[in-house]
Amino acid sequence: MSKNVNRREFIKTSAMGTGGVLAASSMFTWVPSFLEDSVTPLLESHAERTPTVCEVCFWNCAGWVYKDRDGNIQKIIGNEDDPNSNGRLCPRGTAGVGIYNDPDRLTKPLMRVGEPGKQEFKEVEWDEALNFITEKMNKIKAEHGAEAMALMHHGTAGPHFKHLFKSFGSKSEAKPASSQCLITRESGFINTYGAGLASPEPTDVKNTKCLVLIGNHIGENMHNGYVQEVSHAVNRGASIITVDPRFSTIASKSKFWLPIRPSTDMALLLSWMHVIINEELYDKKYVEQYVYGFDELKAHVAGYTPEWAYTKTDIKPGDIRKTAREMAAASPSVIIHPGRHTAWYGDDTQRTRSIAILNALLGSYGKKGGYYFPEKAKLPAYPHPEYPHPHWTAGDLAKKVGYKGAIAGITNVIREASLPGAKEKFGHEYKGWFVVATNLIQSMPQKDKTIEALQNLDLVVVVDTMPMEITGYADVILPEATYLERYDVARVAQNRIPNIALRMPAAEPKGDSKPGWWITRELGLRLGLDKYYQWEKYEDVLDWQFKQVGSSLEEMKKIGVKQFDKKSKLYLDDGEDYFFNTNTGKIELYSTDLEAMGYDPMPKYTEHEQPEDGYYRLIYGRAPMHTFGRTINSPNMSDLMEENAIWVNPKVAKINDIKSGQEIWLENQDGIKSTFSAKVRVTERIRHDSIYIVHGFGHTNKKLTRAYGKGIADSELITKIKVDPITGGTGMRSNFVTLLTENPHKKDIV
Amino acid sequence: MRYAMAMDTSLCVGCADCVVACQTENNVPEGYCRDWIVENVDGTYPLLDLEIRSERCNHCEDTPCVRTCPTGASHVIEGGIVKVTHEECIGCGACIESCPYDARYFHPDGYVDKCTFCDHRVAAGDTTACVSVCPTHALTFGDLHDSESEISKLLATRKYKVLAEEAGTKPQLYFLT
Numbered sequence: 001m002s003k004n005v006n007r008r009e010f011i012k013t014s015a016m017g018t019g020g021v022l023a024a025s026s027m028f029t030w031v032p033s034f035l036e037d038s039v040t041p042l043l044e045s046h047a048e049r050t051p052t053v054c055e056v057c058f059w060n061c062a063g064w065v066y067k068d069r070d071g072n073i074q075k076i077i078g079n080e081d082d083p084n085s086n087g088r089l090c091p092r093g094t095a096g097v098g099i100y101n102d103p104d105r106l107t108k109p110l111m112r113v114g115e116p117g118k119q120e121f122k123e124v125e126w127d128e129a130l131n132f133i134t135e136k137m138n139k140i141k142a143e144h145g146a147e148a149m150a151l152m153h154h155g156t157a158g159p160h161f162k163h164l165f166k167s168f169g170s171k172s173e174a175k176p177a178s179s180q181c182l183i184t185r186e187s188g189f190i191n192t193y194g195a196g197l198a199s200p201e202p203t204d205v206k207n208t209k210c211l212v213l214i215g216n217h218i219g220e221n222m223h224n225g226y227v228q229e230v231s232h233a234v235n236r237g238a239s240i241i242t243v244d245p246r247f248s249t250i251a252s253k254s255k256f257w258l259p260i261r262p263s264t265d266m267a268l269l270l271s272w273m274h275v276i277i278n279e280e281l282y283d284k285k286y287v288e289q290y291v292y293g294f295d296e297l298k299a300h301v302a303g304y305t306p307e308w309a310y311t312k313t314d315i316k317p318g319d320i321r322k323t324a325r326e327m328a329a330a331s332p333s334v335i336i337h338p339g340r341h342t343a344w345y346g347d348d349t350q351r352t353r354s355i356a357i358l359n360a361l362l363g364s365y366g367k368k369g370g371y372y373f374p375e376k377a378k379l380p381a382y383p384h385p386e387y388p389h390p391h392w393t394a395g396d397l398a399k400k401v402g403y404k405g406a407i408a409g410i411t412n413v414i415r416e417a418s419l420p421g422a423k424e425k426f427g428h429e430y431k432g433w434f435v436v437a438t439n440l441i442q443s444m445p446q447k448d449k450t451i452e453a454l455q456n457l458d459l460v461v462v463v464d465t466m467p468m469e470i471t472g473y474a475d476v477i478l479p480e481a482t483y484l485e486r487y488d489v490a491r492v493a494q495n496r497i498p499n500i501a502l503r504m505p506a507a508e509p510k511g512d513s514k515p516g517w518w519i520t521r522e523l524g525l526r527l528g529l530d531k532y533y534q535w536e537k538y539e540d541v542l543d544w545q546f547k548q549v550g551s552s553l554e555e556m557k558k559i560g561v562k563q564f565d566k567k568s569k570l571y572l573d574d575g576e577d578y579f580f581n582t583n584t585g586k587i588e589l590y591s592t593d594l595e596a597m598g599y600d601p602m603p604k605y606t607e608h609e610q611p612e613d614g615y616y617r618l619i620y621g622r623a624p625m626h627t628f629g630r631t632i633n634s635p636n637m638s639d640l641m642e643e644n645a646i647w648v649n650p651k652v653a654k655i656n657d658i659k660s661g662q663e664i665w666l667e668n669q670d671g672i673k674s675t676f677s678a679k680v681r682v683t684e685r686i687r688h689d690s691i692y693i694v695h696g697f698g699h700t701n702k703k704l705t706r707a708y709g710k711g712i713a714d715s716e717l718i719t720k721i722k723v724d725p726i727t728g729g730t731g732m733r734s735n736f737v738t739l740l741t742e743n744p745h746k747k748d749i750v
Numbered sequence: 751m752r753y754a755m756a757m758d759t760s761l762c763v764g765c766a767d768c769v770v771a772c773q774t775e776n777n778v779p780e781g782y783c784r785d786w787i788v789e790n791v792d793g794t795y796p797l798l799d800l801e802i803r804s805e806r807c808n809h810c811e812d813t814p815c816v817r818t819c820p821t822g823a824s825h826v827i828e829g830g831i832v833k834v835t836h837e838e839c840i841g842c843g844a845c846i847e848s849c850p851y852d853a854r855y856f857h858p859d860g861y862v863d864k865c866t867f868c869d870h871r872v873a874a875g876d877t878t879a880c881v882s883v884c885p886t887h888a889l890t891f892g893d894l895h896d897s898e899s900e901i902s903k904l905l906a907t908r909k910y911k912v913l914a915e916e917a918g919t920k921p922q923l924y925f926l927t
Binding site: 075250253687 | 758760761763764765766767769770771773774775776777780781791793794795798799800802870871882883884885886887888
């Protein structure tokens with residue numbers, strides 16, 4: 001069976017869709033260069049260029065923005081000195097100019113005139129918007145304390161707002177990127193190695209002999225440097241073992257693909273431990289020197305045989321043994337990859353701990369081809385007086401409701417503490433939110449709860465470049481300049497080589513949009529926080545910082561990225577003494593911290609719910625040309641993929657009598673029906689008990705003219721969450737859907 | 751000189767970076783593209799194969815598009831690169847019909863457009879835009895007449911195929927398998 005994507009159809013469809021949009025938009029006077037006569041493009045050596053750091057995803061690659069003969073942005077390419085990108089951007093970075101050119105951008109501050117949730121706003125000047133916010137913040141501070149303000153953020157604008165909040169007296173900040181994504185992974189590693197992994201993950205894929213991926217669809221998630229190293233590994237013939245119910249792109253390039261029954265990963269991980277310990281395949285010297293709790297673990301996994309795991313996972317015992325031996329043969333140059341989005345089933349800290357434990361057994365942590373020790377450049381913060389000390393924070397509230405292992409602010413705890421009656425439950429409550437560059441309506445599950453919280457607040461400020469759904473619930477919307485139009489905090493990312501990177505404007509902000517640093521400084525001054533803003537322009541901050549490390553803004557404008565000598569070692573020497581930051585000073589297979597907090601000191605298998613007849617597990621993931629929901633409306637990226645499809649196994653299609661290309665709706669176990677339909681894609685690449693869609697589609701805001709109504713939003717169908725008891729991470733893979741061939745909203749319209 | 755491209759299907763993840771890079775480099779209008787991604791799935795779950803290809807004009811040695819062009823707008827330049835002179839193109843579409851690879855499209859400005867192997871970059875000693883961005887290094891461009899070129903070495907050591915060989919156009923896009 002073979003499926004050819006018909007390019008002509010794809011092209012024609014999107015051409016018709018977008019042509020109308022451009023004609024209808026009068027927001028900008030910008031004329032796309034292709035409407036003019038096509039001319040020979042300017043060679044890079046002749047073009048003006050400015051350094052940038054990409055903001056289309058959190059990988060934050062450094063690049064160069066090139067202009068054409070008329071001074072318009074022509075293209076963005078990678079900076080060769082940047083270890084995150086190695087001079088090559090991913091499709092989203094290459095298409096980044098669409099973020100700047102999007103005709104639907106927010107270009108004027110807006111203030112609510114109607115009901116929350118209704119898109120009735122009036123355009124105002126910055127002064128009016130900022131004065132309104134200042135007044136409300138002062139009132140909240142006077143009545144409830146500065147602590148009652150919470151910040152939800154994502155991306156590079158976050159630090160500007162964190163500084164404002166800390167100066168104001170609140171340390172309640174959280175990002176969906178933590179509790180909805182990687183908090184459980186970080187916790188799993190902290191409770192094993194005494195240190196988290198952070199970003200980019202210090203996995204030495206470039207040198208590995210064996211890479212084990214558990215539900216990690218690298219290549220479809222386009223984490224640039226990581227993709228490049230995986231490609232390098234494939235080219236070298238490294239063996240890749242992929243565990244996924246879906247035949248992902250990377251599964252197709254793997255030596256072993258284990259098509260696991262969803263939610264049973266823990267059984268596989270425990271049986272791998274069983275085989276590695278029982279067949280004595282573990283790194284004995286490493287285990288003896290660095291590891292605590294081996295005997296306890298050995299006894300703990302004695303019953304987790306491959307035969308037992310087969311009954312849970314559908315993976316044959318022989319394949320479990322074969323893959324365990326394959327990874328052991330590569331030890332210590334083996335990576336059982338931690339993944340990023342690990343909030344799946346509610347026992348996620350424990351699952352990622354299993355991954356951490358397997359790496360320890362195979363001696364890969366701190367070894368070439370395993371996990372390296374990354375280094376970050378030290379860029380001093382611009383001097384400011386000590387921040388005030390808040391009486392309570394979101395972290396305190398998380399611990400109060402039992403998430404003793406919460407290592408970061410939790411968005412859902414902030415949401416809980418903003419609902420009516422929160423004060424009785426927590427002793428405190430939030431009265432105002434800033435939501436910066438994160439569309440909480442899509443990025444957090446249980447949309448109804450988010451909306452309830454938003455409507456209960458005295459102040460909601462949304463800062464964004466686009467009219468995302470969240471803006472509909474704001475009292476004030478502040479239009480942020482895109483990354484191509486602003487100075488920003490310098491990128492200081494960990495890597496093999498310590499480095500810093502500069503983002504500077506390549507163009508003037510469109511309309512009345514403003515950079516985050518300007519917005520926060522203006523608010524800071526109005527709130528009387530002058531002493532925290534002892535600078536006029538962000539260039540001054542950057543220049544001061546760069547001069548502390550022997551560079552300057554002037555130099556950084558020319559080079560974009562500056563590398564520094566690495567001071568610490570990349571790997572452990574053979575037998576080198578090393579103190580891990582745990583209670584025992586060793587890698588804890590048996591976690592003394594988890595035990596002290598009352599959690600299982602070693603991971604156990606938990607049975608998770610399976611779908612009933614007629615229902616399928618909703619699996620969601622990424623496409624290489626989109627970052628969550630935020631790029632769906634971008635001209636260049638929607639051109640590549642304008643809607644998601646529902647992947648359905650041919651057997652399921654037959655039972656449900658549906659065909660490829662047919663528009664269907666989804667309904668979940670709680671009776672929630674998708675707002676829009678999406679096209680079926682009948683494919684052998686998905687298991688019979690699951691369906692798959694790419695996350696981020698199904699936008700409901702009509703102001704997103706390209707994205708509106710295109711595809712289905714997985715987030716609206718994720719109403720059941722399984723909370724990780726240790727960190728509060730929100731497991732989102734326990735939702736089941738049934739397929740509807742008739743429009744379930746028809747009667748609503750009549 | 752004989753320019754050609756090798757595309758390593760074992761590395762490509764179908765991210766479409768090549769598509770966007772070409773669009774921004776060559777001012778390709780929104781909704782159109784000179785290169786594209788094709789995905790082929792074979793087998794039944796769980797015994798499956800997936801091949802992903804980045805495709806574009808094959809810059810054939812035997813060029814039906816040039817032969818059928820009534821105005822001479824379609825032509826071959828040094829190194830075997832097939833080009834269209836926009837000013838001479840009347841948009842009749844004969845070349846589009848004759849191309850076995852569906853590599854040409856009607857530009858909204860009224861002419862036929864296609865991949866140029868970024869000849870403006872190649873003339874300046876650089877490589878094509880798609881090759882220069884590919885995060886997986888799946889694309890290699892070069893001169894087949896130079897036995898020391900990377901592409902010559904790849905084709906000497908790797909298994910490869912061409913598409914629609916039966917059309918007899920001697921295509922110059924080599925898919926490493």
